[in-house]
Amino acid sequence: MSIKTNQVLIHLLCGIVFLLFPVLSSPDFPHIGMTLHNVNGLREVFTHALLIGFFYLNYAWLVPRFYFRQQYRSFYLLAFLFALFTILLIYGLSQLMGAGRAPYPGPPPMPPPGMHRPLHSNLLRMIFLDYNLYLFVIVFITAILLKTNERWRWLQKEQLQTELAYLKAQINPHFLFNTLNSIYALALEKSDYTATAVVKLSGMMRYLISESGKNFVSLQQELDYIRDYIELQQFRLGETAGISYQASGSARGYEIAPLILITFVENAFKYGVNPEQHSAIGISITIAEDSLTLTVQNNKVTISGAATASGLGIRNAQNRLQMLYADKHRLQIDEDAAQFRVTLELKLI
Structure with a gap:
């Protein structure tokens, strides 16, 4: 299997895991249906889908086109504008999905006597807390680090190939x-x-x-x-x-x-x-x-x-x-x- 194919498979696997993270970290896990029928659960799934798009926008275009060419002002300005657009889109989708849903009247029902209601907690959620506010930063930095590492490995390979080419042919x-x-x-x-x-x-x-x-x-x-x-x-x-x-x-x-x-x-x-x-x-x-x-x-x-x-x-x-x-x-x-x-x-x- 070629290196390029391996990279595609790794990106695909990481994308699927990232997209499923709201389900895996949901208090209702492993009841996936409850998460997908919940407004907050759907909002987080859409958020992660949009963040995947924001990641590849940075990874495939902003970082190589502006960051590697040391056009830092343009890079950070465009990244900020795209992040703002994504946040507004997430907010709009949240409002749209939440429209028409009446709030639950009164306190939640209590469990029958003798039964203990399980705490709605999840280890991943306890670790990451409310990660939606800073998830953009994580995605942004990850895109830069991955692309920089990829460029460094490419340069190392190019350097070796260039040295061999000059010794053999130049x-x-x-x-x-x-x-x-x-x-x-x-x-x-x-x-x-x-x-x-x-x-x-x-x-x-x-x-x-x-x-x-x-x-x-x-x-x-x-x-x-x-x-x-x-x-x-x-x-x-x-x-x-x-x-x-x-x-x-x-x-x-x-x-x-x-x-x-x-x-x-x-x-x-x-x-x-x-x-x-x-x-x-x-x-x-x-x-x-x-x-x-x-x-x-x-x-x-x-x-x-x-x-x-x-x-x-x-x-x-x-x-x-x-x-x-x-x-x-x-x-x-x-x-x-x-x-x-x-x-x-x-x-x-």
């Missing part, structure tokens, strides 16, 4: 193979650049293995990784591609989610280079006033069938940005028949 095997071949050629020629190329490649692999699993890393480390990647690509491609890279501003004291920028850089080299066509790649990183702007531009060239563009890397990067930076980033992707351009503005921490 470092292009062709790039690694071609770079090693180029280093081998340099070694045969006894080039002075051989040792430098080996150091850069080993540093990149070390960064992937040791740092990519963290939530945030030093921005300078991320920029060093990007710089080494571009330099190795320049060395590998030689004169077959025109590559421009500029970085300005100070990265000192800032942190960033690891490998959040490299996807867009890798995408340019993967789909913007063809030795038989004019290949031009421009990369710019600017840091100013607690923000980072990344611009990547490449010419569209013909690529081999094995490297057909899937867009998976870009989509994964967009999902990570949405989860990790929410409303603290702006991503713009423009393309025409000749060029592909990505502009990412990121609020630094």
